[in-house]
Amino acid sequence: MSLNPDEEAYLRLLRELGLSHMYLSPHDLKRLALAPQPQNPFHALSPANIESERRFSYCKGFDQLLSRKQIRWEHLRKPIIALAEMASVAEILREEAADKTEPLPELSKIAIAYSGYFQRRFSKSFFPPALECARRAPALFAGRLLKENAPLAAISADEWLTMPPSIFTAIQDIAIFYVCTHGRIQQSQYQAALHDRYWQPSPADFGANGPKVLVLDTCHGADRTPPFRNFWGTALQGTSVRLLLACEGPIVIDTPSTERGYAFADNIVQENTSIADAWLRAVRSTSSTGTSRPVAIGLGDTAAEATTMLSLTFHDLRSAAKRPSPLSPRVPVQFADRH
Amino acid sequence: MRIENVREWLLKTCSERELPPIFSFERPRTFEEAETASFLERGLRPSRQNLSGTLEVRVVSTEFALFRDPLSSIVEVAHQEDPRRAILPLQRPHEGSQFLVAHTRVESLPVIGPGGKILIQRSESSLTADITVRRRQLGAIPSENWIEPDAIYRSLLSEFAGYEDAIDIEATLGYFERSKYHVQYLLRPTFLFVIRPRDQGTAESRSVWETTHIVPATWNPAVEPTEQWEIFR
Numbered sequence: 323m324s325l326n327p328d329e330e331a332y333l334r335l336l337r338e339l340g341l342s343h344m345y346l347s348p349h350d351l352k353r354l355a356l357a358p359q360p361q362n363p364f365h366a367l368s369p370a371n372i373e374s375e376r377r378f379s380y381c382k383g384f385d386q387l388l389s390r391k392q393i394r395w396e397h398l399r400k401p402i403i404a405l406a407e408m409a410s411v412a413e414i415l416r417e418e419a420a421d422k423t424e425p426l427p428e429l430s431k432i433a434i435a436y437s438g439y440f441q442r443r444f445s446k447s448f449f450p451p452a453l454e455c456a457r458r459a460p461a462l463f464a465g466r467l468l469k470e471n472a473p474l475a476a477i478s479a480d481e482w483l484t485m486p487p488s489i490f491t492a493i494q495d496i497a498i499f500y501v502c503t504h505g506r507i508q509q510s511q512y513q514a515a516l517h518d519r520y521w522q523p524s525p526a527d528f529g530a531n532g533p534k535v536l537v538l539d540t541c542h543g544a545d546r547t548p549p550f551r552n553f554w555g556t557a558l559q560g561t562s563v564r565l566l567l568a569c570e571g572p573i574v575i576d577t578p579s580t581e582r583g584y585a586f587a588d589n590i591v592q593e594n595t596s597i598a599d600a601w602l603r604a605v606r607s608t609s610s611t612g613t614s615r616p617v618a619i620g621l622g623d624t625a626a627e628a629t630t631m632l633s634l635t636f637h638d639l640r641s642a643a644k645r646p647s648p649l650s651p652r653v654p655v656q657f658a659d660r661h
Numbered sequence: 662m663r664i665e666n667v668r669e670w671l672l673k674t675c676s677e678r679e680l681p682p683i684f685s686f687e688r689p690r691t692f693e694e695a696e697t698a699s700f701l702e703r704g705l706r707p708s709r710q711n712l713s714g715t716l717e718v719r720v721v722s723t724e725f726a727l728f729r730d731p732l733s734s735i736v737e738v739a740h741q742e743d744p745r746r747a748i749l750p751l752q753r754p755h756e757g758s759q760f761l762v763a764h765t766r767v768e769s770l771p772v773i774g775p776g777g778k779i780l781i782q783r784s785e786s787s788l789t790a791d792i793t794v795r796r797r798q799l800g801a802i803p804s805e806n807w808i809e810p811d812a813i814y815r816s817l818l819s820e821f822a823g824y825e826d827a828i829d830i831e832a833t834l835g836y837f838e839r840s841k842y843h844v845q846y847l848l849r850p851t852f853l854f855v856i857r858p859r860d861q862g863t864a865e866s867r868s869v870w871e872t873t874h875i876v877p878a879t880w881n882p883a884v885e886p887t888e889q890w891e892i893f894r
Contacts, residue, residue: 450870451824506868541870549865572857572871578775579873581842588842594721594787603782606760607791608775608840610873611855615755660784661758 325401328392332360333401335383339363340409345372348413351406360393430497430640432467433476433533434460435483437503441518450504450515455575459539459583460500466587472497472636481517497639498597499533500583502575505540510549512557514540528561530648534639535565535597539582543568544617546659558621560651564631566619567601570661578610590636597639598632598660617661623650628658662832664825667817667854670832671810680879681768681836682801684848689714690796705734715776715841716742716792732781735790736763739779742794746772751781759784765794767836773853774875776838776845793841797848804850804879813852813876820874821856831855834878850878 325333336354340346346354346363354363362384364377372380387393438456457479464474475496504515513520528536538544544554544566554566573579582604589600598618605616620631631646638644649655662670690709705718718735732751739748747766754760763779765772772778776793821828837851854874861869 450868451821451872453872504868504870506866507862508866508868510865542867572869574855574871574873576873576875578839578875581775581840584842585840599782599784599789602759603780603789603791606754606762606782607780607793608842610774610853610875611871612754612762612764612778613855613871615758661755 325397326392326394328387328390329394329398332384332387332393332398333405335380335387336363336402337405339380340405341412343372343376344409344413344416346409348406348409351402351409355399355402355406357395360388360395360398362388429495429642429645430467430470430472430636431475431495432464432472432498432500433496434464434474435476435478435499435501435503436460437480437483437514437516439480439517440504440515453502453504453575455577455580456502458577458580459502459575461583462581463500463537463583463587466584467591470587470591470636483516494529494531496533497636498535498537500537500539502539502580502583505538505542507542507545507550511553512538512542512544512550514538523557525557525559525561525651528558528563530560530562532562534562534646535567535634536563537586537601538566538568539573541569541572543573544619545570546617546619546661551657554619554621555655555657558649559655560649562648564621564646564649565597565634566621567598568617568619569605570615570617573605573614573616574609574611576610579608579614582608594635596633596635598634602660615661617659620658620660621649622656622658623653625656625658628656632658632660662830664817664821664828664830667830667832668810668814671813671852674832674834675807675810675878680804680807681770681850682803683850683879683881683884684767684801684836685798686845686848687796687798689844705731705738707738710791710841713793713795713839713841713843713845715795716790717841718788718790718792720788721786731788732761735779735781735792739763739765739792739794742792742796745797746794748779748794751779767848770850771833771835772838772848773833773835773851774837775840777836791841793838795838795845795848802847802881802884805881807879808877816876817854817874827858827860828856829859831857837875847884849884852876852878 340351354361362381364381364384436456438453440450440452468474501514506513511522513522585604585608586601589595589604590597601618602616605614618632620628622628622631634646705720708717710717716738720731736748749764749766751761751763754762759782761781765777779790779792781788781790833853835851835853836848838848839845856872856874858869861867
């Protein structure tokens with residue numbers, strides 16, 4: 323029994339819906355086969371979790387085929403039942419495969435730190451104003467990722483944030499470390515303001531088992547000019563850090579703009595979104611002044627490796643096979659940036 | 662400007678122009694099939710942000726060939742969201758940036774804040790657009806008066822006490838629209854003050870920071886209880 327082109331097209335659409343996308347269950351397909359006459363599955367059934375644009379295009383496709391009245395339903399019943407049986411097998415195989423490839427939550431641990439209150443006496447010429455909103459960005463970031471089964475492994479704040487070394491001993495094997503405070507450049511070296519001192523990052527702070535992604539939600543966190551690259555090249559050589567997310571120049575810290583913590587987390591859990599793009603979009607879509615200049619800097623032992631880091635996804639970090647290895651302590655760090 | 666000049670700026674701004682009205686936004690929308698069809702005709706795959714109902718568009722590189730001019734289609738879609746709003750030309754924020762931004766204007770005032778704009782990121786692999794342009798209801802709520810300029814000035818003074826000589830202030834009057842992560846009910850005339858340290862340092866040693874002070878510019882007793890402005894102070 324040969325099928326005409328319309329019947330083949332009908333089956334092809336059904337196969338895509340049921341087998342490729344799993345919008346139709348094997349039970350749905352069997353119910354469809356028992357219908358007395360040709361049916362548009364979108365009218366007869368309720369395909370689950372289908373996006374509106376996809377629903378529209380499939381529904382239109384079925385309507386067009388049925389309107390031509392070329393479909394002989396008695397010719398399609400058996401193939402639809404066969405499709406239902408194939409869908410049952412596919413469902414079992416998918417469940418088994420999902421168990422084996424499920425991202426590992428222990429590889430997506432995150433750590434956050436912030437400093438909002440500063441002792442005046444630690445700098446006579448400049449005392450940074452209090453940052454009442456400093457807690458918001460890291461807290462919103464962690465809150466959003468907790469929903470994605472990414473555990474918060476360490477948190478430190480204000481006078482308890484003494485860096486180094488206390489928080490770093492707690493954040494071994496971390497996927498992302500997010501810190502929010504004031505930042506400055508002092509003689510071309512980056513420094514972050516803690517409660518009563520400035521912290522200048524060095525390789526000893528991170529080690530080879532520290533965070534893979536370092537988010538500096540501070541002013542002057544990164545720069546693409548040579549002196550600054552030299553600083554980060556030295557500070558991160560041989561460490562675990564493969565992606566640095568920050569801002570060139572000042573980053574606005576106020577109530578609306580610190581939603582970037584939530585936005586960043588919300589972006590990185592979207593399918594096919596790199597962590598670098600997630601940061602760039604988060605800062606730009608929440609800045610109340612529009613003046614913040616986010617930058618993502620990939621680091622590698624070679625230029626190609628550094629560029630690859632700009633495509634790193636959260637899913638990659640959670641996969642033991644795709645997780646990037648530490649930088650070599652013997653090779654100068656190479657950079658690639660996106661802004 | 663220096664903080665002591667803010668009072669004068671406020672008085673001048675309030676005396677020189679008519680009271681701008683307040684607008685109500687429509688409730689956040691979900692997608693309708695007809696709307697989806699109109700997007701698909703343009704080759705755009707849209708979605709609506711689940712918190713604010715604002716539009717998002719994502720196109721992957723394999724779909725680039727489906728349409729000729731995605732940027733003008735995106736601007737057109739933004740215009741349909743709020744046809745009474747002027748959309749300024751798309752601009753790159755700085756040389757080499759992957760982003761394009763188009764700001765908007767309402768009643769001759771700029772829309773300020775994280776929203777009120779089209780933000781497009783275009784890379785080799787995809788094009789993503791956030792159209793944070795909320796739809797306004799027809800009509801407007803008249804403002805009864807300006808917020809007392811002295812009260813605004815005093816609130817700035819108290820927030821930056823001790824820093825008076827160390828800061829510079831950039832002041833703007835506009836309509837404040839929040840990011841796509843919020844439900845927003847009103848579009849209000851707002852004063853946005855951007856505060857930065859006066860001493861910008863040198864190329865080798867800089868400690869510039871940036872924060873804001875955001876306050877409504879006008880009031881109407883009928884709308885006061887509906888917005889939590891205090892959180893921005």
